[in-house]
Amino acid sequence: MSNKINDELNKIKIPKELHERSKRGVRKAKLENQKRRIKNPVIAVAMVGVLMFGASSISPAFASTLQSIPIIGSIFGTVGDIGLKEADKSGLSQITNETFSVGESSFMIREAIYDGSRLSLGFIITNYSNELPFKKAAYKIDEMNFYGGASSQGEFINDKDYAGIISFIVPNELKRDSFNFSISFDEFNGKKGNWNLNIPVTKIExxxxxxxxxxxxxxxxxxxxxxxxxxxxxxxxxxxxxxxxxxxxxxxxxxxxxxxxxxxxxxxxxxxxxxxxxxxxxxxxxxxxxxxxxxxxxxxxxxxxxxxxxxxxxxxxxxxxxxxxxxxx
Structure with missing residues (x-):
């Protein structure tokens, strides 16, 4: 199952209008993508109070599901690399709680960190079906199509719920101090549709x-x-x-x-x-x-x-x- 995450991310769409020179320029670091189960339930704590911040945008079904999800602190603090963990420890992650639900499965962008080059998004998928939604998604920074490289890591919280991080490298020509990062999905959990998430992002100092x-x-x-x-x-x-x-x-x-x-x-x-x-x-x-x-x-x-x-x-x-x-x- 661990190879499937990498396969899905490698299929992320690049806009057709992207010039050939930029395609050659896009390089993705082949980081080790991890997909493992949390092994120490003693140190896992419920995120109910934290996740319910901004709960007005969360469906009742998803809110109910979140109450049973144990995770260690924030997603960045749990499954992030050393850079994300240090930034999260310094209180630099931005809470987003952007979410949508399809049937019994839900997807949430929980938090974001942007350091001026790398944009990392912590996400949760409930009733995970072993197919990440990113490969058929479209991305924009403000109104401009985004085509940076992507990598991810994550962990199963329990038998059916998954917490992970997807990180994007922002091309130099799109870098700015703050922007709106939008993600549009046309398929989720095997169902066709149209779901949009808008994530305000501010660069850390x-x-x-x-x-x-x-x-x-x-x-x-x-x-x-x-x-x-x-x-x-x-x-x-x-x-x-x-x-x-x-x-x-x-x-x-x-x-x-x-x-x-x-x-x-x-x-x-x-x-x-x-x-x-x-x-x-x-x-x-x-x-x-x-x-x-x-x-x-x-x-x-x-x-x-x-x-x-x-x-x-x-x-x-x-x-x-x-x-x-x-x-x-």
């Missing part, structure tokens, strides 16, 4: 540093632009020039990150978009790329980025860079 360093190898070039620290992530933003057929050649690169003490900073997700004035120059394309890593408790004096070939884990020594953190934006 962070500190950004402008970076001008760059490095070049035979096939690649990295031009650093910005490093941003929030309670949820550490984000590196840069222009990546690579062969236009890098994916076909199995030469996609990824990026290890270390702090100034040599500690590994774990990657959480990544995404990129095309650059209209530098597409297909001498057989190469430049992608406006952002990579998100776990949050750091303290801002270091510098970071070290170490690019490597994803398929072989081979380092590209010429691209290794020490990124100084001096000029705050």
């Amino acid at each position: 962070g500190e950004s540093f402008l970076v001008m360093d760059e490095a070049t190898s035979k096939d690649y070039k990295i031009k650093m632009k910005k490093v941003t620290f929030t309670s949820a992530t550490t984000e590196i933003n840069f222009d990546l020039t690579e062969p236009i057929n890098a994916e076909e050649l199995n030469q996609i690169i990824r990026f290890r990150l270390y702090d100034d003490q040599g500690n590994v900073v774990k990657e959480l997700s990544a995404g990129g978009g095309g650059c209209s004035d530098c597409e297909n120059i001498d057989g190469k394309i430049t992608l406006d790329t952002s990579v998100q890593y776990e949050p750091l408790k303290h801002i270091p004096d510098y970071l070290i980025i170490e690019p490597y070939i994803s398929s072989t884990s081979e380092n590209i020594a010429e691209l290794r860079m020490e990124i100084p953190l001096k000029e705050s934006e």
